[in-house]
Amino acid sequence: xxxxxxLFLRRRIYGDLSDEIQAHLEEKIEExxxxxxxRKEAAAAARREFGNVTLTKEDSRxxxxxxxxxxxxxxxxxxxxxxxxxxxxxxxxVMALALGMGMNTTVFSFVNALLxxxxxxxxxxxxxxxxxxxxxxxxxxxxxxxLTYPDYVYYRDHNQSFTGLLAFDGDPEPVIWNRFGEGQVVxxxxxxxNFFSVLGVNAFLGRTFLPEDDQxxxxxxxxxxGHSFWQQRLxxxxxxxxxxxxxxxxxxxxxxxxxxxxAGLLVAIEPDFWVPATMIEQVTRDSGRLTxxxxxxxxxxGRLKPGVDATRAxxxxxxxxxVMEQDHPDTxxxxxxxxxxxxxxxxxxxxxxxxFTGLLMAVFAxxxxxxxxxxxSLLLARATGRAREMAIRSALGAGRGRLIRQMLVESTLLSGxxxxxxxxxxxxxxxxxxxxxxASLPITxxxxxxxxxxxxxxxxxxxxxxxxxxxxxxxxxxxxxxxxLKDEAQSASYRKSRLRSxxxxxxxxxxxxxxxxxxxxxRSLVNASSIDPGFDTQRVxxxxxxxxxxxxxxxxxxxxxxxxxxxxxxxxxxSSTSFxxxxxxxxxxxxxxxxxxxxxxAGQKGVSVDVLRVAPxxxxxxxxxxxxxxxFIPKESESSNQASAGAAIINDAMARKLWPSQxxxxxxxxxGEDTGLEIIGVVKTGKYRTLGEEPIPLVYLPRLPSRRTxxxxxxxxxxxxxxxxxxxxxxxxxxxxxxxxxxxxxxxxLPLFPARTTGLLLGASGILALVLTCIGLFGVISYxxxxxxxEIGVRMALGARRGDVxxxxxxxxxxxxxxxxxxxxxxxxxxxxFLSALLYGISPNDPVTLLSVSLGLALVALLACYLPARRxxxxxxxxxxxxx
Amino acid sequence: MxxxxxxxxxxxxxxxxxxxxxxxxPLHGYALAQVIKRTSNDLLQIEEGSLxxxxxxxxxxxxxxxxxxxxxxxxxxxIYKLTPAGAKHLEHEVSRFEKMLEGxxxxxxxxxx
Numbered sequence: 001x002x003x004x005x006x007l008f009l010r011r012r013i014y015g016d017l018s019d020e021i022q023a024h025l026e027e028k029i030e031e032x033x034x035x036x037x038x039r040k041e042a043a044a045a046a047r048r049e050f051g052n053v054t055l056t057k058e059d060s061r062x063x064x065x066x067x068x069x070x071x072x073x074x075x076x077x078x079x080x081x082x083x084x085x086x087x088x089x090x091x092x093x094v095m096a097l098a099l100g101m102g103m104n105t106t107v108f109s110f111v112n113a114l115l116x117x118x119x120x121x122x123x124x125x126x127x128x129x130x131x132x133x134x135x136x137x138x139x140x141x142x143x144x145x146x147l148t149y150p151d152y153v154y155y156r157d158h159n160q161s162f163t164g165l166l167a168f169d170g171d172p173e174p175v176i177w178n179r180f181g182e183g184q185v186v187x188x189x190x191x192x193x194n195f196f197s198v199l200g201v202n203a204f205l206g207r208t209f210l211p212e213d214d215q216x217x218x219x220x221x222x223x224x225x226g227h228s229f230w231q232q233r234l235x236x237x238x239x240x241x242x243x244x245x246x247x248x249x250x251x252x253x254x255x256x257x258x259x260x261x262x263a264g265l266l267v268a269i270e271p272d273f274w275v276p277a278t279m280i281e282q283v284t285r286d287s288g289r290l291t292x293x294x295x296x297x298x299x300x301x302g303r304l305k306p307g308v309d310a311t312r313a314x315x316x317x318x319x320x321x322x323v324m325e326q327d328h329p330d331t332x333x334x335x336x337x338x339x340x341x342x343x344x345x346x347x348x349x350x351x352x353x354x355x356f357t358g359l360l361m362a363v364f365a366x367x368x369x370x371x372x373x374x375x376x377s378l379l380l381a382r383a384t385g386r387a388r389e390m391a392i393r394s395a396l397g398a399g400r401g402r403l404i405r406q407m408l409v410e411s412t413l414l415s416g417x418x419x420x421x422x423x424x425x426x427x428x429x430x431x432x433x434x435x436x437x438x439a440s441l442p443i444t445x446x447x448x449x450x451x452x453x454x455x456x457x458x459x460x461x462x463x464x465x466x467x468x469x470x471x472x473x474x475x476x477x478x479x480x481x482x483x484x485l486k487d488e489a490q491s492a493s494y495r496k497s498r499l500r501s502x503x504x505x506x507x508x509x510x511x512x513x514x515x516x517x518x519x520x521x522x523r524s525l526v527n528a529s530s531i532d533p534g535f536d537t538q539r540v541x542x543x544x545x546x547x548x549x550x551x552x553x554x555x556x557x558x559x560x561x562x563x564x565x566x567x568x569x570x571x572x573x574x575s576s577t578s579f580x581x582x583x584x585x586x587x588x589x590x591x592x593x594x595x596x597x598x599x600x601x602a603g604q605k606g607v608s609v610d611v612l613r614v615a616p617x618x619x620x621x622x623x624x625x626x627x628x629x630x631x632f633i634p635k636e637s638e639s640s641n642q643a644s645a646g647a648a649i650i651n652d653a654m655a656r657k658l659w660p661s662q663x664x665x666x667x668x669x670x671x672g673e674d675t676g677l678e679i680i681g682v683v684k685t686g687k688y689r690t691l692g693e694e695p696i697p698l699v700y701l702p703r704l705p706s707r708r709t710x711x712x713x714x715x716x717x718x719x720x721x722x723x724x725x726x727x728x729x730x731x732x733x734x735x736x737x738x739x740x741x742x743x744x745x746x747x748x749x750l751p752l753f754p755a756r757t758t759g760l761l762l763g764a765s766g767i768l769a770l771v772l773t774c775i776g777l778f779g780v781i782s783y784x785x786x787x788x789x790x791e792i793g794v795r796m797a798l799g800a801r802r803g804d805v806x807x808x809x810x811x812x813x814x815x816x817x818x819x820x821x822x823x824x825x826x827x828x829x830x831x832x833x834f835l836s837a838l839l840y841g842i843s844p845n846d847p848v849t850l851l852s853v854s855l856g857l858a859l860v861a862l863l864a865c866y867l868p869a870r871r872x873x874x875x876x877x878x879x880x881x882x883x884x
Numbered sequence: 885m886x887x888x889x890x891x892x893x894x895x896x897x898x899x900x901x902x903x904x905x906x907x908x909x910p911l912h913g914y915a916l917a918q919v920i921k922r923t924s925n926d927l928l929q930i931e932e933g934s935l936x937x938x939x940x941x942x943x944x945x946x947x948x949x950x951x952x953x954x955x956x957x958x959x960x961x962x963i964y965k966l967t968p969a970g971a972k973h974l975e976h977e978v979s980r981f982e983k984m985l986e987g988x989x990x991x992x993x994x995x996x997x
Contacts, residue, residue, distance in 0.1 A: 013940075016952075020913055020962050021936060027914045027959065028932070051931035063940040 010064055017060055025050060055397050071402070072409065079410040083417075089382070090414065093375045096772050097418030097464065100368030102425025103765070105449075105457045107360045109430050112456075113447045114267055114345050114353050121262035123200025124303075128265075128342035129310050131155060131165065131300040131317060136334045144348035145296040145335070146170055149277070149289065151324065152192070152298050155337075158320055161313040162302035164198035166191065170299045170346070172269050173283055174739045176550060178246040182730065183737035186229070188247065189264060189271035190280055196224070196258075198303050199265075205230075206241035206256030209276060213255075216290060219278035223252040227260040229272035245273070249550040249735075250282040265301060267344035268445040285549055293331040301342050314339045359834060363517065363765045366510050368464065370769055373507040374776040376468035377500045379411060381783045383476040391481045403477040411469025412462060419461030423449065426457075436757055438750040471499070500780050501812070505820045508861065511773040512824025513831055515853045518766020520835060520842060523849065525759030528752055528840040533585060534686015536623025540711060540744035541718040542583060543725055547736055548706025557706045558638070560733055564710070567728040573716040578617035579708040584688045585751040592672040594699060596658050607657055610688050610698045611671070613705070619649075619683055621713045627652060629665040629681030637702040646674060647702055649681040654697035671699055691751050692840050710738075718743040758838045770857070774864045781813050782868040789875055797877040809872045813865030821854050828853075898930070898938045899947075900981065903966060903974040906948060912961035913939065939964060947973050 025046050032042035047053065083090045118125035133145040147155070147167060156165040169190040176183040193214025201208065204227060213220045223245060225234070234240055244251045252275060263270040277298070281287045289295050304313060317337035324332045340347025383390075390403055430447040437445070547560045561579065568577045582588035590613075593606030616632045618624075629649070636647045648669065655664045664679045671677055677699075685695045714721050722741055729738055740747075749756070785792075792805055832844040842849070905911065905919050916939075917932040924930075942948045947970035955961045966974070 016950075016962065017936065017940070019960075021933070023912075023959065023961060024914045024917070024932065049932050051933035053933065056933035056936050059937040060940040063937060063944055 013064060014061055017057060021050075021053060021057065025053075052397060071405075075406050075409040076413065078406065079413045082410055083413060086382070089378055092775065093378050093414055094418045094421060096371040096374050096775065097368070097415055098421035098425060099768055099772075100364065100371035101415075101419050101422030101457060101460055101464070102429065103364040103422075103768070104361065104368055104460060105422050105426035105453060106429045106433065107357060107364055108456045109426055109447050109449060109453045110433070111354075111357045111361070112450065112452045113445060114357065115343065115350060116452055117344060117448070117450070119199075119263075119265050119342070119344055121201055121259055122265070125342060127304045128199075128301050129304060129313055129339040130342050130347050131302055132338055132340065132347060133296070133321070134336045134338045136336050141348050141352070144338075147298040147300050148293050148295055149298060150291065150293050151332075152300055154324060155300065155317065155320055156192075158323075159302070159313075159316060161305060161308045161316045163305050164194050165300055165302040166195045166198040167277065167298040167300045168192065168195060168264065168266075169277065169297055170266070171297070172271060175247050175283060176249075176735065176737050178249075178735050181734050183735045185737045185739045186233075186247075186272040187269070188273050188275055188283060189269070190277040190283060191264075191274050192277050192298075195274065198301070201259060201262055203256035204259040205238070206254070208256055208258070209274075214276035214278050216278050219276055219282075221250055221252045221279060221282065222255045222276065223247070224274045225254060225257045226270065226272050226274075227258050227262065228270070230257045231260075233272070247273075247275075248283055248285075250279075252279075265299070265342065265344065266346070270444050283549075285551065293328060299346060302339075310339050310341060360761060363514065363762060366514055367765050367768050367772070368460075370507050370510050370514075370772045370776070372464050372468040373503045373510075374772055374779070375411070375414060375464075376471060377503050377776060377780055377783075379407075379469060379472040380475070380500055381779070383407065383472040384787075387476065390476045394477075394481050400477045404473045407473030407476055408466060408469045411473070412465030415461045415465030415468070418464075419457050422461075423454070423457055426453070433757075433761075436753070436760065438746070438753055500783070501816050504777060504780050504816045505823065507773050507776050508817060508820025508857070509822075509824030509827060511769045512821060512853060512857060513828045514762075514769040515766045515857060516825075516828040516832055516849060517835060518762045518764075518769075519849045519853055520832060520839060520844060520846065521755075521759045521762040522766075523846075524839040524842050525752075525755045525763075527842060528691050528755040531687065531691045531840065533691065533748070533751075534624060534684060535584070537744045537748050539714050539716070539718050540621070540623075541714065541721045541725060541742070542712070542744055542747055543710045543729070543738035543741040544707070545710060545729070545736060545738050546707035547733070550735060552706070554706075560736070561708070563732045564729065567732055568710070568712055568725060571714075571721065571724050571728070573714045573721070575713050575715055576617050576621045577710065577712045578621040579615040579704055579710055580618055581613040581704055581708055583709050583711075583747065584612065584686060585691070585748075589689065592699070594654070594658075594697070595670045597668055597670070606670075607654070607697055609654060609671070610696055611701060612688075612698060613701045613703060615702070615704060615708075618700075618711065621711045623713075624686065625684045627682045627684060628663065629679070631681060632700075632702040637704065646677045647680045648677040649683060649700040650679055651683055651685045651695075651698045651700075653685040653695035654699065655682050657697050669699075671701075674701075677701075687751075691755075709740075711744075718745075754838065755840055758835075770860065773857075774860055777813065777817070777861050778864040778867065780816075781809065781865045782871075784812060785809055785868045785872040788872075792872055792875045793877045793879070796875060802873045805875070806869050806873050809869040810862075810865055813862065813869070817858055817861040817865075821858060825850060825854060896977065898934065899942060900974065900977050902935065902938060902942065902964075903947065903970055904978070906964055906966045907971065907974060910963045910965040912953075912955065912963050914961075916964065942970070946970075 025043075028046040028049065029039065029042045032045055033039055037045065050056070122128070131147065133147060133151065135143045135145065152165075152167045156167075159165060172187040172189060174185050175188045177186045191209070193209045193211040196203070196208030203224065206224075208224055209222070213222050225240065230236060230240060237243075240254050241256060242254065244253050246252075252273075258274070264274075275283060278290065280289050289297065302313065304310070314337075317339060321332070321335060321337040325335060340350075343350065345353050394400075394403060427449060430449075434445060434447065545561075545564075547557050552560070565577055568574060581590070590611040592609055592611050594609045595606045614632070615637055616634055619626050619631055632647060632649065648671070650664060650669075658664065658669070659667065664682060667679050669677050669679065683700070685698070687693055688696050688698060710725070712718075712721065712725065722743070726738065726741060729736055792808075795808075796802075796805065828850065829845060836844045901920055901924075902916065905916060905923070911919065913935060914932075917930075917935055920928075920930065920935075939948070939950075942964075943950060946967060948964045949967055950962050950964050952960060953963050
């Protein structure tokens with residue numbers, strides 16, 4: 001270990017070297033003295049002949065070093081000392097950069113969680129591809145369809161590309177788990193029998209599914225439990241295998257527990273358990289789905305055979321799709337197939353996710369850019385202050401490269417500190433962002449700060465450090481040594497402040513773009529929150545129930561709901577209760593086509609309408625005004641006699657469409673297969689799909705399916721009512737549990753989610769940008785004032801008035817601000833159209849926004865200039881001149 | 885980092901001269917500098933200081949070794965001595981240098997082309 005010996009002996013080697021050189025010089029001097037030279041002259045001559053002692057020592061030591069690393073360490077040590085010397089400005093720069101980097105890290109951690117991270121615990125995830133059907137005549141995302149069960153079976157049994165093709169239900173199935181005579185809602189996932197084996201996931205306890213568990217003729221009621229479900233809900237019971245769980249009224253035999261961390265293949269969904277797809281009838285009471293050729297519900301994932309790539313698999317899948325198209329022209333017409341590399345976000349949606357996260361990344365990259373400009377301009381100022389130091393080091397023989405490296409090391413130190421602080425920031429903000437998610441979405445998104453995020457932050461830190469450090473570094477290394485040492489530095493600084501002014505213009509214009517974006521999004525959020533959804537969201541509680549999933553008969557379902565209505569109606573404060581098949585503005589939707597009168601459909605084009613099914617009292621409970629006619633009566637909703645003419649209530653938009661100037665009450669329509677529906681009332685139009693939509697014609701029908709949402713209006717606080725509702729459901733039937741029990745206000749966070757997220761994030765970016773820009777502007781103007789103190793002093797001594805000085809300093813700030821504003825407005829005009837899809841009721845080039853942002857920024861910027869300008873005004877000529 | 889003599893001499897020339905000088909007798913730094921200067925008849929412009937980085941390189945490669953002694957003039961000096969490896973290295977370098985010199989001389993020789 002020669003190098004180790006060298007490492008430890010080095011201190012001695014260096015000591016020897018100094019002694020030796022000292023001895024050399026002494027011997028030389030003595031010899032010269034002996035020859036008759038005066039000692040003083042001899043000492044100078046000896047040194048002259050020897051050369052640069054320091055450089056010699058340094059070169060000699062360098063022999064023993066790993067020079068680059070050790071010089072770097074020395075530079076870092078020196079850099080840290082320099083940063084400690086000015087803690088205030090260091091902290092300011094680090095904080096600004098940390099905010100910028102923290103927000104970037106946060107957004108990136110979402111990108112990572114959604115798009116980059118492979119599914120956990122899965123063997124060789126890069127060999128997995130998703131299989132999607134693709135409708136050749138449809139465009140965009142609508143063209144992509146998951147597989148039907150018959151499709152899946154065909155592809156599974158006929159492909160040559162995969163070692164195995166698995167499938168799973170894309171939507172989590174809420175299932176009622178009966179335990180100790182009480183129901184709780186849990187999330188299950190229906191999967192094919194080869195799900196675990198294709199993924200290479202082994203059971204933590206027991207076993208996973210076998211293909212035999214998942215046979216169409218003979219499905220087995222077996223279940224594999226999720227690891228955290230087993231830990232948290234079953235207390236890590238080691239003997240759980242062989243026990244059974246009562247799920248939606250069927251006893252499922254526990255055969256195994258999945259390994260910890262395994263959560264399937266979909267982002268944000270962590271199933272509590274997995275059951276074979278062929279058990280779908282027991283889980284969802286949907287018996288036809290396994291044979292239905294038009295129910296697209298299975299996401300299929302295949303593991304590529306060795307030597308097969310995605311392109312070859314795609315070609316083969318398309319060939320198989322062609323065969324299917326020939327065999328089943330009625331259902332599979334135009335349906336091709338395609339594959340995507342498997343990831344946690346399904347292939348067709350990745351584009352949307354990356355567009356949105358990309359927008360956020362771009363926004364926060366701009367914030368970071370502003371922080372960088374601040375840091376660069378601070379370093380420039382500091383470099384001017386350190387010109388002397390640099391000149392001395394250069395005079396002592398430090399090379400240009402060495403000086404540049406020193407400056408770059410200092411700037412990367414700053415950005416490294418900021419990067420670490422940014423990571424801490426991201427650690428706190430990512431959960432905060434997740435908290436924006438509506439509580440009713442059954443998703444658990446994990447945002448890990450894993451090695452990808454760390455690598456991202458590290459490279460951003462390094463890159464920003466180099467970016468904002470390079471200009472100051474090059475400048476300081478270029479400095480002329482002699483004039484600086486002779487104290488003639490004054491003249492050089494004005495040019496540097498010009499560079500800083502350019503930086504400021506860039507900063508202000510970036511800030512304008514961000515502020516315009518932020519203002520648009522915040523105003524759009526305000527707009528969206530104030531959109532009238534068409535019903536009263538105050539003092540309403542909701543809960544979704546489905547007794548049918550337990551296998552109850554129609555009579556049992558009816559009796560359950562009747563009792564429940566009575567119980568809830570008797571609660572104190574409750575003024576009315578009703579039911580709807582699904583709430584408006586949710587993800588569920590029923591559409592149909594309506595035709596006026598009773599004529600046959602021949603040659604007549606129907607009006608496309610949305611359909612909601614409601615119980616009597618719905619309009620009263622939801623606060624929807626009844627414009628004409630009457631509400632449903634109980635007899636109409638109970639009647640199971642299909643032959644009797646049904647009743648329907650329509651909304652105003654539908655009435656205007658079909659009978660623009662007549663009273664629709666008493667008229668008849670045909671709705672899909674239902675003929676002779678009599679219109680008995682007209683209600684106010686609301687919002688049904690999204691808050692931003694144009695009025696949609698809608699028909700209310702009185703008959704409800706087993707799955708419905710209870711709506712309750714109270715005179716008090718609906719939050720207080722939630723517990724009472726849960727209790728009453730238990731009292732009426734302990735086996736039934738409600739999903740999505742919440743207040744209407746909580747429910748409304750769902751439709752407002754996109755607007756809130758963008759509003760909040762872009763709002764934050766705008767405020768950050770504004771604050772950073774003000775700090776930057778303040779710094780630049782202060783710096784210019786301090787550099788020109790001498791000049792101002794001379795001017796005042798020569799008779800300039802304070803107003804003139806104010807104008808001088810202020811004028812500079814004004815020029816910088818107005819140029820920045822102009823550039824920024826032009827850029828904003830071009831850039832904001834990328835936001836248009838996210839905006840409610842406001843144009844991306846809204847003039848009021850552009851104008852108010854300009855005025856606001858101008859005001860704030862001038863204030864930032866005023867403070868240093870005032871200081872300049874108060875310069876005492878005597879002090880300023882003596883200062884030299 | 886580049887020393888002036890490295891620009892004037894070719895790389896390794898100084899080391900070669902040091903090794904050659906030390907082969908005759910072990911010397912300390914100052915004496916080594918004087919001997920090289922004297923024997924070169926002051927034709928080579930060598931800063932005395934530039935010996936030391938070269939000596940450190942030779943020490944590191946274990947071509948020479950050094951010991952502190954008390955000299956005849958009663959000062960504490962560090963005497964450098966050639967190691968067997970150093971002797972071998974010198975031989976090798978000298979023969980390489982001679983070949984190179986021969987080549988250069990031939991090219992520079994007037995008349996023939």
